[in-house]
Amino acid sequence: MPRSEQTRVAFVCVQNAGRSQMATAFARRERDERGVGDEIDVVTGGTDPADHVHDEVVEVMSEVGFELAGNSPRAIGEDEIMDVDIVVTMGCSAEGICPTTWRGDARDWDLDDPDGRPLDEVRAIRDDIERRVVALFDELVGED
Template sequence: MAEGFFRKYAPVGYEPQSAGTRPVDTVNPLAIAVMSEIGIDISNHQSKVISDSMIKQSARIVNMGCMDKESCPAIFVQNVLDWGIPDPKGKPLDEVRKIRDLIEKKVIDLCKALE
């Protein structure tokens, strides 16, 4: 969801790279649905494994909220924005909408700070 919002709101010259420590095969169908409700299509997004090069080449690094503290790269990287956003996996539709709206607010604030 954050990648979808960043693509919408990012200042010119910025490109999102969304990745995690344990990527899944498919994007959460509820995440796709709630983003579709507001006109953002993330159905073709694919989970990626975070890499050292991604971290080194990033202007900003945002930790959505690592579920696995032992393998979370954000705890080893300096200047990480830690949003502490809950994982939408297994949540009911209304909760996923609340998570979506929180992510949108955070991404808008981040984009304003990058201008």
């Protein structure tokens, strides 16, 4: 399928070291399990990336089978956003991320930042993100 027919979803937060990393991991799992890799592309980034994924995020994601320790937070800019259909921010506005000429769907999930929080709180954030990602994929490709 040509790229123009793919739905591109970006998970964006400031540091790209917590919430957006978790959302991306769950989204890639959903994409693969549903067999829609040709239909949905998942990207992630931050407006001011951290040096590494937050330790508490690495720990709680490993509990559910994801290895994020080797992931590197990355920047995402306006040029990359222009090719995205849906931008999901994690608790920060898409204003300043999405250029004024962008015509995509911007959503803000308004999630707490897991950085420095106790593991039980990070687990709750993780589980909330997982539910939201599953619901997003149900919306995009339908329930199995």
